[in-house]
Amino acid sequence: MLRQIIAITLKELKIVWLDREALALLFAMPMFFILVMSLALQGVFEAGTKERPVEVLVVNTDGGPLAEQVIGDLKGVEGLTLIEKAGGIPLNLETAEALIRRGEYPLALSFGAGFSKRVLHAQGVSESEKATVTLISDPATHLQLLASVKGMIRSTIERRILTATLPQRLSRALENAAGGISLGTFDSNKEEQVRGMVGDTAKNPADDSVVFVNTSPTGYSSGRRPTATEQNVPAYTIFGVFFIVLTLASSFLREKQDGTFQRLLTAPLSKAALLIGKLLPYYVVNLIQIALMFAVGTFLFDMTLGNGPALILVSLALAAAANGLGLLVAALGKTEAQVNSLSVLLSITLAALGGMMVPAFVMPGFMKTLSLVTPHAWALAGYHDVIIRGLGLAGILPETGVLLGFAVLFFAGALWRFRFD
Amino acid sequence: MAGLREPIVSVEHLRKSFGDVEVVKGVTFQIPRGGFFGLLGPNGAGKTTTIGMLTGLVEPTGGRILIDGNDFFQKPLLSKAKMGFVPQALALYPTLCALDNLTFFARLYGLRKGRLKERITAVLDLVGLADRADQTVDTFSHGMKRRLNIAVGLLHEPDLLILDEPTVGVDTQSRNAILETLEGLNRSGVTILYTTHYIEEAEKLCHRVGIMDQGKMMALDTPAALVRDLGTGIVSMEFNATPDEALLSAIGQIGSFRAVDEQSKQLRLETKHPDRAGREVLDLMDKRAGLLKTMDIIEPNLETVFIHLTGRYLRN
Numbered sequence: 001m002l003r004q005i006i007a008i009t010l011k012e013l014k015i016v017w018l019d020r021e022a023l024a025l026l027f028a029m030p031m032f033f034i035l036v037m038s039l040a041l042q043g044v045f046e047a048g049t050k051e052r053p054v055e056v057l058v059v060n061t062d063g064g065p066l067a068e069q070v071i072g073d074l075k076g077v078e079g080l081t082l083i084e085k086a087g088g089i090p091l092n093l094e095t096a097e098a099l100i101r102r103g104e105y106p107l108a109l110s111f112g113a114g115f116s117k118r119v120l121h122a123q124g125v126s127e128s129e130k131a132t133v134t135l136i137s138d139p140a141t142h143l144q145l146l147a148s149v150k151g152m153i154r155s156t157i158e159r160r161i162l163t164a165t166l167p168q169r170l171s172r173a174l175e176n177a178a179g180g181i182s183l184g185t186f187d188s189n190k191e192e193q194v195r196g197m198v199g200d201t202a203k204n205p206a207d208d209s210v211v212f213v214n215t216s217p218t219g220y221s222s223g224r225r226p227t228a229t230e231q232n233v234p235a236y237t238i239f240g241v242f243f244i245v246l247t248l249a250s251s252f253l254r255e256k257q258d259g260t261f262q263r264l265l266t267a268p269l270s271k272a273a274l275l276i277g278k279l280l281p282y283y284v285v286n287l288i289q290i291a292l293m294f295a296v297g298t299f300l301f302d303m304t305l306g307n308g309p310a311l312i313l314v315s316l317a318l319a320a321a322a323n324g325l326g327l328l329v330a331a332l333g334k335t336e337a338q339v340n341s342l343s344v345l346l347s348i349t350l351a352a353l354g355g356m357m358v359p360a361f362v363m364p365g366f367m368k369t370l371s372l373v374t375p376h377a378w379a380l381a382g383y384h385d386v387i388i389r390g391l392g393l394a395g396i397l398p399e400t401g402v403l404l405g406f407a408v409l410f411f412a413g414a415l416w417r418f419r420f421d
Numbered sequence: 422m423a424g425l426r427e428p429i430v431s432v433e434h435l436r437k438s439f440g441d442v443e444v445v446k447g448v449t450f451q452i453p454r455g456g457f458f459g460l461l462g463p464n465g466a467g468k469t470t471t472i473g474m475l476t477g478l479v480e481p482t483g484g485r486i487l488i489d490g491n492d493f494f495q496k497p498l499l500s501k502a503k504m505g506f507v508p509q510a511l512a513l514y515p516t517l518c519a520l521d522n523l524t525f526f527a528r529l530y531g532l533r534k535g536r537l538k539e540r541i542t543a544v545l546d547l548v549g550l551a552d553r554a555d556q557t558v559d560t561f562s563h564g565m566k567r568r569l570n571i572a573v574g575l576l577h578e579p580d581l582l583i584l585d586e587p588t589v590g591v592d593t594q595s596r597n598a599i600l601e602t603l604e605g606l607n608r609s610g611v612t613i614l615y616t617t618h619y620i621e622e623a624e625k626l627c628h629r630v631g632i633m634d635q636g637k638m639m640a641l642d643t644p645a646a647l648v649r650d651l652g653t654g655i656v657s658m659e660f661n662a663t664p665d666e667a668l669l670s671a672i673g674q675i676g677s678f679r680a681v682d683e684q685s686k687q688l689r690l691e692t693k694h695p696d697r698a699g700r701e702v703l704d705l706m707d708k709r710a711g712l713l714k715t716m717d718i719i720e721p722n723l724e725t726v727f728i729h730l731t732g733r734y735l736r737n
Contacts, residue, residue, distance in 0.1 A: 258510065258511075258512065258513075258514075258515070259508050259509075259510025259511065259512035260512045260513065260514060262478055262508055262510070262512060263506065263508055263512035263526075263573070264529070265476075265477065265478055266476040266477060266478060266501060266504075266506040266508075267501060267526070267529045267530060268497075268498040268499075268501040268502040268530065268531075269498070269529060270498070421473075421478060421479060421480075
């Protein structure tokens, strides 16, 4: 019996050994996952820490010292990196918004004109006359990250305003105190009185002088924040759409193994008709998949879909890219093991790299750049444009164009490598 | 339009190489309209590659194929429309029922509505699967799958039916049913090109046969002419001990023997009159009781023609 077991084991090992590509993928797959997931998730676990600071654009039109002091304080805050210039030129509001729109940075902090003057002379002024600090963020910014950064910025500003206005407030308090306070007669009772006054001020140091405004770049729909559904539904839809790669590639392989592909080739139909006929159902399945996912988001979680035609256009391009990749895997995979491993490897690695599991902007710089070579990242950007940023057809043309470019690239590669015999 | 006597298939100097290995070496043959042509040869003879080139699955390295007068590679779709192909593999969708399989392939060949239903009914009747139309293929026996495989090739009523080993692995009953179907089709005017390594099938069905071995067409004629011109009977003997030189010399007087295998102690004698030779061998054995273990006498047929041409059995 032992000999039989050994014989079977050796035979299986030989079969596995002979399918070198599948074997390589077997080892490459977990390595890729470890590499990509660790690097991608690094952002989530470390975003906003000393090791992985969040980059915040700063626009300073104050003209006074206070904004400069706040910026100086913020530079000392662990987990934030302030970007004050682009191409050597101090940032203005338009440039900062454009950089956010391009997805290069998630946030911008703007100190309005006369910030210092307004803070220091805020006593009794109306809301419209108060100093403003505006935090401009991409509506698609990860909510937890945004909340954490906002907290850091706000507390730093409040501390600085407290420090800046303390002498003024103290002096005012002392002037207003009944009978005045003379240092010579400064008894323990009066000390308590002053402490009380300063303490009151410290409770809400910026409330009287600063208005914090949260907004999105111009052109995006109002500063509405995405819900968890609006974040997750597009990402996991894209993730799911690319699983068609496995189904599609396996279907081609099965047809070849069963001999039905040969039979189709002997029928009076062109190779193009054969391929289109084979691909079309999977394309339709992808579209149904997308419709179903968004229907779940809409009907179960009240997700808003934005511009319909734009959403459809992104979906059509996304499904084309996924089908193209499926055909490419079908062309490259010679055995079932190869097709399975390659499909799973691509589906999961590209999804992680493309920001389906974590937002791309929290990834390290090179990973962020690398994410742009995945159709996933562009599809997600397209969906976010429509659903979260409220853009229409014109707004999603770049993403759609890139997705179609991926589709063309995949199909061209597949046709180059595809064996019809 | 091609006349009745004109060949529906004309293969000229067809060659195919895979890398440095030439697997089909300048094969030439013709099949007249309404003919039943058998391509015989052992596994690896180049039959399937030749069929592959005829059906457009394999691109030839050289040579020419004319289907009904048209160059196959210049007018592939027209040529393919004229032929039905029954591959050696059971090229069916196992999870679909027979009807769905037939409907799919019928649509592929442009059949629609009434004509589609009519043809599906006709082919199901022809292969005896009318009562199994709604059953999924994976519940079929091997023989039933083979018959459905043939039915698919007949859906569009092709002028030329090409079958690659259609009876491999089927039981006798299904084999007979398949062979009867093919005979009937041929009688109704369908030209049939058929590859097999079952000699009895070729002898029974084929008007002409081509014998292939190692990529070459070794002989090409009617079965009767091949047997008449090239066929020799065979007396195959197995001994309990190696025959001595005197016995071998005596047997050599009866006919020419091809081989004596020292280990298996076998001897094959080729002669035009195997019955008479067998009797003479038995006479010689009278004086050597217990030496002869078994003796088989094979009358001249296509198998012996193949052995004569190649020195090997067809099924090896």
